[in-house]
Amino acid sequence: MGRVSQSHALPEPDPGPAQARGLRAQKKHQTRLAMHRAALELVVEKGLSGVTAQMIAERAGVSTRTFFNHWATKESAILGVVGDEGIRAVASLREKLEEMEARDALRAVLREGIANIPVDPGLRDLKKHVMAEEPSLQLISSGNLHAMQNELVDVIEEALDGEYARDHAVILVQVSFALTRSAFAISMRRGIDLVRAFDQVIELYDSGEFNR
Amino acid sequence: MGRVSQSHALPEPDPGPAQARGLRAQKKHQTRLAMHRAALELVVEKGLSGVTAQMIAERAGVSTRTFFNHWATKESAILGVVGDEGIRAVASLREKLEEMEARDALRAVLREGIANIPVDPGLRDLKKHVMAEEPSLQLISSGNLHAMQNELVDVIEEALDGEYARDHAVILVQVSFALTRSAFAISMRRGIDLVRAFDQVIELYDSGEFNR
DNA sequence: CAGAGATGTTGCATTGACTGCACTATTGCA
DNA sequence: TGCAATAGTGCAGTCAATGCAACATCTCTG
Numbered sequence: 013m014g015r016v017s018q019s020h021a022l023p024e025p026d027p028g029p030a031q032a033r034g035l036r037a038q039k040k041h042q043t044r045l046a047m048h049r050a051a052l053e054l055v056v057e058k059g060l061s062g063v064t065a066q067m068i069a070e071r072a073g074v075s076t077r078t079f080f081n082h083w084a085t086k087e088s089a090i091l092g093v094v095g096d097e098g099i100r101a102v103a104s105l106r107e108k109l110e111e112m113e114a115r116d117a118l119r120a121v122l123r124e125g126i127a128n129i130p131v132d133p134g135l136r137d138l139k140k141h142v143m144a145e146e147p148s149l150q151l152i153s154s155g156n157l158h159a160m161q162n163e164l165v166d167v168i169e170e171a172l173d174g175e176y177a178r179d180h181a182v183i184l185v186q187v188s189f190a191l192t193r194s195a196f197a198i199s200m201r202r203g204i205d206l207v208r209a210f211d212q213v214i215e216l217y218d219s220g221e222f223n224r
Numbered sequence: 225m226g227r228v229s230q231s232h233a234l235p236e237p238d239p240g241p242a243q244a245r246g247l248r249a250q251k252k253h254q255t256r257l258a259m260h261r262a263a264l265e266l267v268v269e270k271g272l273s274g275v276t277a278q279m280i281a282e283r284a285g286v287s288t289r290t291f292f293n294h295w296a297t298k299e300s301a302i303l304g305v306v307g308d309e310g311i312r313a314v315a316s317l318r319e320k321l322e323e324m325e326a327r328d329a330l331r332a333v334l335r336e337g338i339a340n341i342p343v344d345p346g347l348r349d350l351k352k353h354v355m356a357e358e359p360s361l362q363l364i365s366s367g368n369l370h371a372m373q374n375e376l377v378d379v380i381e382e383a384l385d386g387e388y389a390r391d392h393a394v395i396l397v398q399v400s401f402a403l404t405r406s407a408f409a410i411s412m413r414r415g416i417d418l419v420r421a422f423d424q425v426i427e428l429y430d431s432g433e434f435n436r
Numbered sequence: 437c438a439g440a441g442a443t444g445t446t447g448c449a450t451t452g453a454c455t456g457c458a459c460t461a462t463t464g465c466a
Numbered sequence: 467t468g469c470a471a472t473a474g475t476g477c478a479g480t481c482a483a484t485g486c487a488a489c490a491t492c493t494c495t496g
Binding site for chain 1: 451452453454455462463464
């Protein structure tokens with residue numbers, strides 16, 4: 013009965029994709045996946061606005077309350093957001109900044125980031141389809157990126173000099189994220205791998221067509 | 225919380241800032257402004273999550289229902305969203321594309337767009353303060369831009385040639401919006417005019433620091 | 437200037453996202 | 467086996483948002 017509820021019990025991030033330590037963690041991850049899958053399927057069937065949290069919970073075989081114990085919002089269940097990527101990205105950026113230019117470091121981090129997006133193979137196509145159909149989800153998805161932007165700006169600012177260090181950092185981050193978003197769009201449209209699209213975008217961009 | 229309403233009977237945009245035709249339209253605009261002001265004040269006082277639509281309506285002297293007749297969401301009342309900018313932007317872009325390069329045309333349109341953001345002088349500082357305090361509003365704000373992005377991409381694609389016309393267009397639009405967002409951030413931080421910030425960002429960007 | 441139609445405002449009822457709380461059910465571990 | 471930790475659940479409640487129907491207030495026309 014010792015309900016020592018700590019912080020506002022926000023929906024915790026997912027520990028690991030597959031190799032869960034205990035039986036307990038395994039089950040949890042399983043439940044989570046079931047909800048994510050159910051969410052995707054239902055959105056395909058009925059469209060985003062035609063799906064309620066209750067439906068998703070029901071199909072996944074859990075209570076509505078449990079659903080919201082796992083996901084902060086209906087949309088995050090659909091997107092299958094993990095959460096702690098921001099922290100890793102910042103750490104990764106710090107390391108890279110010691111051996112390369114800010115621009116390249118940032119690009120590398122973003123490339124890493126999108127390469128590590130965990131997608132259950134069975135859900136890959138489903139998710140792609142949903143994302144293509146529901147633009148507002150794209151927006152939310154890039155909104156998740158938004159959260160880490162400021163932190164990245166801070167880190168990069170430290171690595172730059174001059175009066176306009178922060179302005180530089182801001183622009184650099186914004187533009188880099190813009191390229192990432194472009195990669196998302198192009199990947200979706202052409203049906204190609206996201207990382208591949210990212211590389212193509214970088215190449216196109218660096219070709220200089222955009223600076224005159 | 226995170227509602228992403230896809231309203232059908234959308235609350236109509238505001239006809240004109242000041243010189244409203246009839247008495248009716250005048251009153252309407254007045255009501256609208258009262259709500260916008262109330263929303264901003266309350267957010268300053270209690271924070272975004274501490275404010276309910278009811279509170280805003282009450283302070284503005286209207287019913288809750290009326291509140292939602294004017295604004296699609298609580299947040300749009302705070303931001304004072306007008307709405308029909310997208311249409312104007314697209315038309316404007318079409319014109320400009322006939323006399324200048326895609327990049328410059330797009331920049332010009334964006335510059336126009338931010339220059340025309342209607343802000344009641346009395347609310348300017350209030351809004352700036354609120355935007356600085358509540359990052360999630362910034363996100364929503366740029367989300368509004370998001371809607372017109374695809375249309376702009378379409379228009380620009382027509383103006384470009386080659387196999388990669390659309391990819392070019394996507395990247396161009398994304399990057400240009402990134403610069404605009406940067407201008408927002410910098411304008412906020414330095415407390416300078418948005419258009420001025422935009423010009424500075426463009427200058428900084430074109431200086432070439434970002435392409436090597 | 438009267439009356440009809442258009443438009444703004446409101447109350448009411450309802451749906452659906454989310455949250456806090458108290459409680460039960462499992463699981464991990466000593 | 468016994469107990470602490472943690473996942474899952476039911477319930478009640480808040481708040482955003484919407485449809486609907488009644489009502490109030492212009493606006494415009496004959």
